[in-house]
Amino acid sequence: MRQLKIALVLLLIGGVLTTAAFVMAFTTAEMQRFGTVTVPEPIDTAFPLQQVTEAGYTYERPWFSQKIFYFHVPVAEASFLVFAVAAFFSIRFLMKRRKEFDTKARLAMETAIVFVMLTMITGILWTRAAWGVWWEWEPRLTTYFIMTLMMIGYFVLRNSIEDEERRATYGAVFGIIAFINAPISFFITRLIPSSHPVVFQSGFATSNLIPFILGQIGMLMVGYAIYAIRASEERLEERVDVLKDALEG
């Protein structure tokens, strides 16, 4: 029960932090600029007038879709991290052969898939706004999509095995082998030309960094809370099973 209480507290704090990050992203964070825009008449804007030509008045173009960064990136990094936790518990299971590690690996994988879905949704929205397309077969997007498919495959594999020990072993083996793709997906934008932005290479203003860090910490707390709440639910289920057996036996 103590874990559940901690989880609920963390969920609350995480919720507050991510909401704060969201609000700060639109209020205090410095507006990112994305090229220039030329309009026929002068407009009232916080951005200084760049130049006046025959074509019109040129202003810096504000980049509103960039705001999703404060949600998309924390969620995406949390997804990689929780996937790593799942792989870690998979390795622990193969080493120790204890059921609890298998349960932990599975719950971590469930949590990871929640974050992966959120990353996908926010990513697709941003892609539409920034690139003008919903989807592009671009290295980061492709490897991340493959990672999603592997996580789905993990659960397909598990659901298709009845024997409990075999299910745990196969799940662990596939979890480990699927995780090989995660660092590839993470580093690929830094290795080969990719249209997916690498924000931390281009430098960062403090007013941008603070909401990002808050969002990241908040998202990790939410992640742990999801995991721990599922774990306590799992324990209750096990107790119900034991009681059922005792009553029937």
Add this chain to the structure above:
Amino acid sequence: MAEKTTPAVSLRPSGASLSWRQFKAIVRKDIVMELRTKEMVTSMGIYALLTMVIYQVALSQAGTAFDPRDIAAGLLWLAFVFTSMLGLNRSLVHEKDQGCLEALLLSPVDRPVIFFAKAAGNLVFLLIVQTLTIPVFAFLFLQGREYGGDLWMIPLALLGGAIGIAGVGTLLATMSVNTKGKDFVLAVLFVPLMYPLLLAAVSATSAAVLGGDGYVQQFWSSMALVAAYDVIMLGAAFALYEFVIGA
């Protein structure tokens, strides 16, 4: 054939030569079984041929201006992916249905040897099917087309891809054969895991087919990726096979 002389000298052969003999015995078993039934190569070959028919349908509206060489590498690898899934599933279903896998596990053979022997057997069948498919594919789709790259590049790219498919596929097929979904589970696990290898292999094969500017460089950088995938994934599959086969 230096291996043949050493075991005769000592009664207890050293670990390496013993493993090598066990490896040869398992591979020979698979090949003898195949020579008797001719099941794997026939089914995989016919499946590949049927894929070609479907390609014809898929390309039938493309017109004459369209150059099939542009997508030839992709089509070839698509055929190999599907036939190899069929073959991998078969190869392990045989082992399981006839109780052969249990007998192998009872025999004092190291688990890694079983893995490499099964993977080698699958590799042999895959290579045979590739060798049969390529001329048919060229005959059906690439007649009268000019060939861009060097001829030796294609077999090299095919071999690199086949090694990865056989290695990872053997691990996954050993798992999927013990599930309710069997071939469906194999597909769900196999395709995403194969993705990087397929991408690199298609790129290498395409460079070899098309030629053009910088094709040698494209070929070798793709082959480096194929080799890296083979090494990493075979290493992982080798390390994890023991857990899979024991469960």
